[in-house]
Amino acid sequence: MKLGKVLPVVLSLGLMLPFAGPAHAAEEPVVKVELTAPFALSSTEALTTMTFTVNGNYTVEGQPSFILIAGQKYFVQLENGALSLYRFGQMGMPVPLVQGVSTLTLTPSLPDGEAATLKVEGKTAYSYRGGLELRVGYKGTIQRIIPINIVGMENYLKGVVPSEMYTSWNREALKAQAVAARTYAVRKLNTQPGGYINDTVQYQVYKGVTNENQNSNLAVEETKGEVLSYNGSLIDAVYSSSNGGYTEAAENVWKGSGVPYLTAKPDPYDAASGTKDRSWQQTLTLAQLQDKIKNRTPAVGTIKKIEVKQTYPSGRVADLAIEGDKGELHLSKDEARTVLGLRSARYTVQANYSTPTPASVKELLAINSDVTTARKEAGGLVIASSTTTKASTGANLVIQGAEQKKAVSQSGNGTASQPVLTSVTFNGSGYGHGVGMSQWGAQQMAKEGKTYRDILDFYYAPAQITGEYGTQN
Numbered sequence: 473m474k475l476g477k478v479l480p481v482v483l484s485l486g487l488m489l490p491f492a493g494p495a496h497a498a499e500e501p502v503v504k505v506e507l508t509a510p511f512a513l514s515s516t517e518a519l520t521t522m523t524f525t526v527n528g529n530y531t532v533e534g535q536p537s538f539i540l541i542a543g544q545k546y547f548v549q550l551e552n553g554a555l556s557l558y559r560f561g562q563m564g565m566p567v568p569l570v571q572g573v574s575t576l577t578l579t580p581s582l583p584d585g586e587a588a589t590l591k592v593e594g595k596t597a598y599s600y601r602g603g604l605e606l607r608v609g610y611k612g613t614i615q616r617i618i619p620i621n622i623v624g625m626e627n628y629l630k631g632v633v634p635s636e637m638y639t640s641w642n643r644e645a646l647k648a649q650a651v652a653a654r655t656y657a658v659r660k661l662n663t664q665p666g667g668y669i670n671d672t673v674q675y676q677v678y679k680g681v682t683n684e685n686q687n688s689n690l691a692v693e694e695t696k697g698e699v700l701s702y703n704g705s706l707i708d709a710v711y712s713s714s715n716g717g718y719t720e721a722a723e724n725v726w727k728g729s730g731v732p733y734l735t736a737k738p739d740p741y742d743a744a745s746g747t748k749d750r751s752w753q754q755t756l757t758l759a760q761l762q763d764k765i766k767n768r769t770p771a772v773g774t775i776k777k778i779e780v781k782q783t784y785p786s787g788r789v790a791d792l793a794i795e796g797d798k799g800e801l802h803l804s805k806d807e808a809r810t811v812l813g814l815r816s817a818r819y820t821v822q823a824n825y826s827t828p829t830p831a832s833v834k835e836l837l838a839i840n841s842d843v844t845t846a847r848k849e850a851g852g853l854v855i856a857s858s859t860t861t862k863a864s865t866g867a868n869l870v871i872q873g874a875e876q877k878k879a880v881s882q883s884g885n886g887t888a889s890q891p892v893l894t895s896v897t898f899n900g901s902g903y904g905h906g907v908g909m910s911q912w913g914a915q916q917m918a919k920e921g922k923t924y925r926d927i928l929d930f931y932y933a934p935a936q937i938t939g940e941y942g943t944q945n
Contacts, residue, residue: 498697498940501625501661504605504668505678506618510594518616522594523547524604526578528587532557533577535570540578542587548576548606550617555606576606577622589681592619600680601627620668621680625941629654629692630684635677637911639685642918645911646691648927651937652709652909655699658941659706699942700733700928702935706942707733709932711909716750716818716902717743718786719931725806725817725905733935734907736786741920741930742902742913749903749912752815755824757895764812765794765801772796778896780821788817788906806905812898819900825891908932 511519523545530540540546545560546569555573558566570576580588580603591599602623609618623631629650637649653676660669671678700707708731710722719739723730743750756764761775773796781791781802789808794801809817909931917927925937 498943500697501658501941503623503625503628503657503661505621505623505628506668506670507592507598507600507621509671509679510592510596510598512595518611518614519619520550520615520617521547522592522606522617522619524593525591527589527591527599528585529581530578530590530603531581532570533579538569539581548617550608550615553608553615555608555617574608576604578604578606579622598680598682600631621671625654625657626692626696628657628678630689631678631680631682632676633692634683634685634688635679637688637915639688641915643687643691643694644918644922644924644927645914646688647695647924648909648914648918649711649911650688650692650695651698651700651924651928652711652932654695654697654941655706655709658699659708662706662942695924697939697941698937699939700932700935701938701942702731702733707731707932707935709909710734710905710907711911711931712902712904712906713910714745714747714749714816714901714903714912715739715742715906715910716787716816716900718788718818718906719908719910720784720786720788720906722907724784724786724788724790725907727805733932736784739910739913741916742910745910745912745916747903747912749815749901751899751901752903753897753899754814755895755897756812758893761794761812761896768801768811770799770801772801773798776893778821778823778893786818786906789819792821809905814898814900816900816902816904816906818902818906819898822897822899823893824895824897826894827891 513519524547525545526540526542528542532538532540547558547560547566549556549558551571554571555576556568557570557576558568561567578590582588583602589599589601590604591597592604600621600623602621605620605622607618607620609616632653633646633650636653637646639646657676669675700709708722717739719735719737721730721736722728722734724736758775761778765772765775772794775794775796777793777795779793779795780789781793782789784790790804792803792808794803803811806817809815909927913931914927917930918924922930928935928937
């Protein structure tokens, strides 16, 4: 869940498997994460070849006759709808190892060792702890390779926390971030087992070992297994970058009923944090607005007016009305932010209009004082004088006389041009949905001497911190 540098998270799928450990300890969940960061593919591109290097020896499931050697570079290629694994040999020539399979699973020989990492190469290279599973899948109708990192929860968080919060921030803020991210992840793993997530803002931004930092790693280690619970169940520990000085109730942002630990209230810590998103301004042209709502229903045609009809006590927009020449569209809850691509829904609206000037007209007719006739005919407008006769459709026509200019409407009735909406300026505060913990607010609390427990209590009370991934509930 990233917004700016720090952003909000929405995890939805995952797989939970046990790591070996002491009998009295809770089993650490294993997360499966589709890797997209190294490749940065466009919406029309599909991954068909992937190169990687193993740091440490790896085995290939179902292939006991060989191992992948530390420091060696390999690549997987999609061929005739199946996967083939190759090693780069002498002079870069490919050496086939496995061919014609639908899945490849690579497991480190020493799973807990520091050498159990892989470097995945694409437009950018990223290194990851744990194993790698490669599947054949589809992107629309195009076949592709799906690369999935198999990693323990705590190592997963070491790649998540520094992607969600500045590693230079106070350790207590980072610990609060670690507990919130762990809670959200484990909750989804428990309720929706059997799949995989990805490394984007659709879930949590994850960049593996490449993004790890000592400060954020210690925040993860010092809170190992800790999660937030309410009435014996893990909470929905959402968070965002900045709430603009006021948290929002979950039911005012998403569908569904509210929960006691995600409520709307003033946030003096976010307000005092100094985030650049405390006040922002964004202007969208009429063309940009039209493009953003082009697939929304009902269709409004050409936008004529945009107005905030209702707000919540937090100041966030509850109903944004967009009026056009063919209908009216209402955006409510988080759509008032996301559809228009705004930083938050806590904003006011300023519509900007312009009036057409003579410089923009298509036709200018100079009339002397001896005009004898001005009549409207079926084809348009005819103006005659003693020396000339001028016919016009009347569209965008301005008649210039000795003392004034007069715009003539298409109907020929002489009414003046009306102001035209050209752009809309949004003045707001905050970044993200504003529900749950403010990351900038957490940093401010830590700067004021509050602990990560204080931070989590302020943003998620009456939820409580529990250990062992919530299994003690």
